[in-house]
Amino acid sequence: MQIKQAIDRIPGGLMLVPLLLGALCKTFVPEAPAYFKGFTQGIMTGVIPILAVWFFCMGASIKLSATGTVLRKSGTIVLTKLFTAWAIVIVASMFIPVEGVQTGFFTGLSILAIVCAMDMTNGGLYASLMQTYGTKEEAGAFVLTSIESGPLMSMVILGATGVAHFEPQIFIGAVLPFLVGFALGNLDPKLRAFFAPGGMLMIPFFAFALGNTINLANLLSPLAGLGVVLALAVIVLTGIPLILADKYIGRGTGTAGLAASSTAGAAAANPVAIAAVAPQFAPTAQSATVLVAICVIVTSIAVPILTGLWYKRFGQGVAEQARADEPALQLAHAD
Template identity: 85%
Template sequence: MDIKRAIDRIPGGLMLVPLLLGALCKTFVPGAPLYFKGFTQGIMTGVIPILAVWFFCMGASVSLRATGTVLRKSGTLVLTKLIAAWVIVLVASLFIPAEGIQTGFFAGLSILAVVCAMDMTNGGLYASLMQTYGSREEAGAFILTSIESGPLMSMIILGASGAAHFEPQIFVGAVLPFLVGFALGNLDPKLRAFFAPGGQLMIPFFAFALGNTVDLNNLLSPLAGLGVVLALAVIVLTGIPLILADKYIGGGTGTAGLAASSTAGAAAANPLAIAAVAPQFAPAAPTATVLVTICIIVTSILVPILTGLWYRRFGEGVAETDRTDEPHYAHPVPVD
């Protein structure tokens, strides 16, 4: 059975499929972790320690040894996505209370859900789209998207927008595994080669554990419609600045910007990770996880379609003339 190939055909499948399996366990056999105990309970409920190892491996995989063009394009997309997310959270915090909206169609929407949906790009989806629709440099421009991984950027945005306050040691605790991995990976390329594969290897494990926090019965509630609305907001509110930045700063056609307007599969882990170090977000974390998961699915479907349409209208021919034989930074395509 060619299971891996079937999973790879699904955008973000390495994250979404185990997450769905975990959600099925939570929905239909919620007592399984306590029944089996031991290592089975650990793998079903150990989101935080698994994430810690993943953050370390992701940090080790990031290298700043790249061509100037690749760094410029990558930096432009990452900074634009983060600034757009910060502005969105800043505005949303004026209307959404700290505990989230409790009534009406938007019941369940929280600042935590908004920031986690907006601030991370699906690097694997972006890279695959750019290999089809972009130049070589654009295809390699996902190398800095790993910096967005984990809860740190979400926490910085929450703090900078005034939506939350974090003690300094909380920031240190959130970023330390990533920074240690980043330092070791850049000090010794052999360590990077050793640890970097763990960034992909750990994805199905934390996705399965994360899924065990998601009750699929929530999808039968208004959260389904709200999640779709939030996903469309992600594409529009981050896509427009990304397109403009790609055209006028990155020197592209806007195709790369639109391709980066998705929600990363790993973003589904952020609400719980943030709640673990900032208990004030704990009540909103389960609902935020469901909403972000819906965003991942919807943006993984719509962004490739919209990117293809944009390329055929504005980028076809232009991107082809930009393709050169200049070597670009080689890096395994991330799976978000």
């Protein structure tokens, strides 16, 4: 059977197919991890440890000489995403009250839902797509996306910084596996060669575990239509600036920018977390949670497909040319 070949025909298939299988498990047999326990439970629910190993391997695969590229890519993506979300919220706040829209198709839409959907990139999704469609340096650009984790940046954008405190140890804990891998890979080239293949190998395992956090039943919610519209808005309104920033600041093909135009799975927890410390958002927290969850589902499916199509149209030729030029550059440096 040509299973791998069939998966490769699907844009982002190495990520998308296991993710959908995991989502089906979560939707129809949510009790499966607790029932099987053991290793089966671990592989279905082990997003964090799988990610940790994956990030370590990606860190080990990046050479010290590429550090500038990684930081440029990371900074470009993170700052563009945050400033774009900020601008969108400023405009939206001119038309949408704090208590949200109360009538019509947009009933349930709130500033809280918009900011939580817009400002957090799915770092794991981005890194896996770049592992397939980008360079090691582009894949490693997930590092600074840890800054977006949790409700902090959403609260900053909402102007609630007086009750939000960034804890440095959380950020350090997020990037430490990558940094350790990066250090070991550069101290010993043999360790880099040993660990680097793990980055690609871990993609389907991480995708399956991530899928087991997504309940497709959310698509049947009365807010489903609005959620899909919001998800498409996330891709378009953040994707266009990200593509432009990647091309003209990050010196890429736009593929990395499009790959970052998603909503992070953790963002679904932000509305409730923000409402807990900013009571003015409490009335909209429940609907915002549903809307953001739908954004997670839709962008997790749509962004890999769109990124794959973009890569084939605009990025593949550039990547192939770069690989063709690499031996010549190495020879020139040797001379």
